[in-house]
Amino acid sequence: MSELPGPQGQTGADQNYDYKVGPFDKLIVDVMGIEDLADRRVTVDGSGNISLPIAGVVQVSGLSLGEATNRITEQLRAGYVRNPRVAVNLEQSVSNFVTVDGEVAQPGNYPILPGMTLMRAVAAARGATEFARLREVVIHREVNGRQMIALYDLAAVRRGAYADPVLYPNDIVVVGDSPGRRLFQQIVSVSPLFVSPLVAVLDNNN
The missing domain is CATH 3.10.560.10 (Outer membrane lipoprotein wza domain like)
Known part of the structure; x- marks a missing residue:
């Protein structure tokens, strides 16, 4: 085996992964045209939810940022927002x-x-x-x-x-x-005790 696989055994180009939102992560949710949802900072609670105006409680834990965006979009549509344009960004990772x-x-x-x-x-x-x-x-x-x-x-x-x-x-x-x-550093620290030149050879592997 020439490389360490990812947690699910993925190798090579498949090693790239989508960040998964977790409890207590801090997110920035921005919905164009809705003042209450402009660059709104939210913290995922211990149950994996965030609370947003119009959308209500949204379960986001375990989702990628793209999946969280889609879920918020769906719930805004259910709240009668037409064609919501949603962006979700990670502000701080805790989980x-x-x-x-x-x-x-x-x-x-x-x-x-x-x-x-x-x-x-x-x-x-x-x-x-x-x-x-x-x-x-x-x-x-x-x-x-x-x-x-x-x-x-x-x-x-x-x-x-x-x-x-x-x-x-x-x-x-x-x-x-x-x-x-x-x-070597320890020897140098006491080198004033030596009355002759101090010579040391360090292995290149060290």
Whole structure:
């Protein structure tokens, strides 16, 4: 297997996915020509619903933004709005996130949006630390109910040697540690104790 499949086993071009709205996500709903629905900010409640004038309560959890747009459009038509022109955009993701851990400046959970990739996730975590081993970056993912991992060379991805892998909600990214560089830093920190030149060779893989 040359690549880590998506959560449903999809590979290649099929790895692109539509963001699915979840509880507590923040959306912007805009309906042209209706003042009460102009750039209206709403938060999905714990049951997966939003409440809008005319449309009423709309179930949006589990829908893509396009599907949510269609559902709101249908309910506005049911409320006697003729040919509503609806746009739904994601303002803030709360329900979908990726975990970035290991040798990054700010480990933690980060909202995942369509198009999130490995490089973008590491950048969101304020980049790799000086001790990061970029050749050992691991992505953990559940694929069809099985836990799978894949090892990536982030330096090679940055050079364009191969594609920047797409991430999915609940992925865990772990940036490896370079013991050699860490040891060298520790040695340098006590170097005033040495009375002769300090020479060290670092393995290029570290």
